[in-house]
Amino acid sequence: MARRGTVVTAVALLGLVGVYVRALAFTPPDRAQGLAQKIFYVHAPVAWAALLAFAITGLVSLLYLVLRDRKLDLIAAASAEVGVAFGIAMLTTGPIWGKPIWGTWWTWDARLTFTLIIFLLFVGYLVLRGALTDFDVRARFSAVLGIMAIVLVPFIHVTVYWFRTLHPKPVLLKPDAPSMPGTMLATLLISVGVFTVLYIGFTMQRYALAVLRDVREEETAGAIP
Amino acid sequence: MPGSALVRVSVAVAAKDLAVELRTKTAFVSSIVFAVLVLAVLYFARDATAVADLDLAPGALWVTFTFAGMLGLNRAFLLERENRALDGLRLTPASPTAIFLGKALGNLVFLGVVELISLPVFILFYDVPIWRQLPILMGVIAMATIAFVAVGTLLSAMVVRTRFSEVMLPLLLLPFLVPPVVSAVQLTWRILALRPLSELTGWLSLLAAFDVIFFTLSLLLFEAILVE
Numbered sequence: 029m030a031r032r033g034t035v036v037t038a039v040a041l042l043g044l045v046g047v048y049v050r051a052l053a054f055t056p057p058d059r060a061q062g063l064a065q066k067i068f069y070v071h072a073p074v075a076w077a078a079l080l081a082f083a084i085t086g087l088v089s090l091l092y093l094v095l096r097d098r099k100l101d102l103i104a105a106a107s108a109e110v111g112v113a114f115g116i117a118m119l120t121t122g123p124i125w126g127k128p129i130w131g132t133w134w135t136w137d138a139r140l141t142f143t144l145i146i147f148l149l150f151v152g153y154l155v156l157r158g159a160l161t162d163f164d165v166r167a168r169f170s171a172v173l174g175i176m177a178i179v180l181v182p183f184i185h186v187t188v189y190w191f192r193t194l195h196p197k198p199v200l201l202k203p204d205a206p207s208m209p210g211t212m213l214a215t216l217l218i219s220v221g222v223f224t225v226l227y228i229g230f231t232m233q234r235y236a237l238a239v240l241r242d243v244r245e246e247e248t249a250g251a252i253p
Numbered sequence: 254m255p256g257s258a259l260v261r262v263s264v265a266v267a268a269k270d271l272a273v274e275l276r277t278k279t280a281f282v283s284s285i286v287f288a289v290l291v292l293a294v295l296y297f298a299r300d301a302t303a304v305a306d307l308d309l310a311p312g313a314l315w316v317t318f319t320f321a322g323m324l325g326l327n328r329a330f331l332l333e334r335e336n337r338a339l340d341g342l343r344l345t346p347a348s349p350t351a352i353f354l355g356k357a358l359g360n361l362v363f364l365g366v367v368e369l370i371s372l373p374v375f376i377l378f379y380d381v382p383i384w385r386q387l388p389i390l391m392g393v394i395a396m397a398t399i400a401f402v403a404v405g406t407l408l409s410a411m412v413v414r415t416r417f418s419e420v421m422l423p424l425l426l427l428p429f430l431v432p433p434v435v436s437a438v439q440l441t442w443r444i445l446a447l448r449p450l451s452e453l454t455g456w457l458s459l460l461a462a463f464d465v466i467f468f469t470l471s472l473l474l475f476e477a478i479l480v481e
Contacts, residue, residue, distance in 0.1 A: 159415035
């Protein structure tokens with residue numbers, strides 16, 4: 029698993045180089061925003077990958093409580109960790125774009141608040157895992173928290189959207205046709221694909237590491253008479 | 254377990270917790286004094302010439318209730334951790350459902366008392382003219398407290414098993430409190446500003462939906478926390 033994960037990650041990183049080249053050299057700059065808009069090709073896909081990771085953590089947590097398979101717990105944990113890493117990328121690329129375009133690093137806009145709280149929720153998930161030592165207890169408790177977290181997501185969504193929103197309106201996932209020229213759209217979609225593969229690669233590697241640590245922990249526990 | 258037995262066992266668990274509480278009164282007294290202190294400190298956390306009492310009041314009330322509640326919640330299961338009382342509770346024929354309901358009821362009464370005592374202090378400190386709106390405000394407080402207790406009871410049962418449980422509870426609980434506390438602040442603001450009832454329905458239904466869904470979910474998931 030570790031080797032396959034490395035291969036997938038390597039492919040994704042190569043793809044990322046391709047996305048950078050395409051976004052910077054072969055995609056026209058935005059007329060209104062200029063070069064600042066280029067960060068969109070990283071920001072939006074990384075946000076997608078982070079939210080995908082959190083969703084998978086939640087779903088796998090639910091599966092764990094039903095099937096009680098150790099592997100599922102380790103997958104949930106690996107996915108949450110990768111999600112938090114992507115979340116940090118999302119929360120840093122956003123303000124870098126926001127400063128020149130909105131004139132402020134941070135604003136309490138609905139979507140910003142939403143992603144920040146979801147991000148903190150999963151940081152809490154990882155902290156809880158770190159504070160529990162018994163394998164069985166850790167797996168059960170974090171699965172419970174993972175399920176609670178995905179049920180919470182729509183509530184936070186509604187809560188923050190009932191405030192005014194400043195974030196750019198969706199340009200891709202909306203009822204009408206995407207409001208974006210074809211070249212830009214292609215770059216964005218390629219980037220979304222690349223970040224999805226990157227997520228899979230990272231999670232595979234992280235999972236392989238978790239399995240190794242699990243085996244090691246059990247050996248150590250067995251060695252103590 | 255038949256319905257009547259479930260109620261009886263739950264009430265017994267709650268009564269046990271409250272009896273322990275009443276004998277020491279430490280948690281009650283400290284939570285109430287804490288609430289009054291937060292209300293007093295927050296009053297000075299703004300420029301009184303620029304921000305009216307009424308604009309500050311809803312936020313102050315809910316920050317106070319949130320923190321005082323958090324102080325109280327840790328206690329419910331820390332009590333059980335001492336002398337491994339939780340193992341004793343698990344050995345009794347009480348079902349996990351009954352234990353959850355009892356713990357939640359105990360927390361609800363505890364928080365209700367703390368809120369009932371700090372509410373007049375709030376009215377006094379912030380000089381809010383709410384006597385006629387009091388019933389609806391109490392309703393909002395009750396709904397938000399149920400939300401708080403539903404999630405808080407489940408999370409505190411998890412948190413007592415960790416190291417640094419006092420830090421862990423706010424860390425895990427606060428994201429879950431965003432919808433109920435924001436709803437409660439919005440509702441309180443509208444109630445204090447004498448807005449028409451039609452402006453309340455949206456936030457009220459959000460709060461009600463949160464109560465129903467998270468109470469049910471916590472009840473269902475509690476077994477996975479308690480059963481070894």
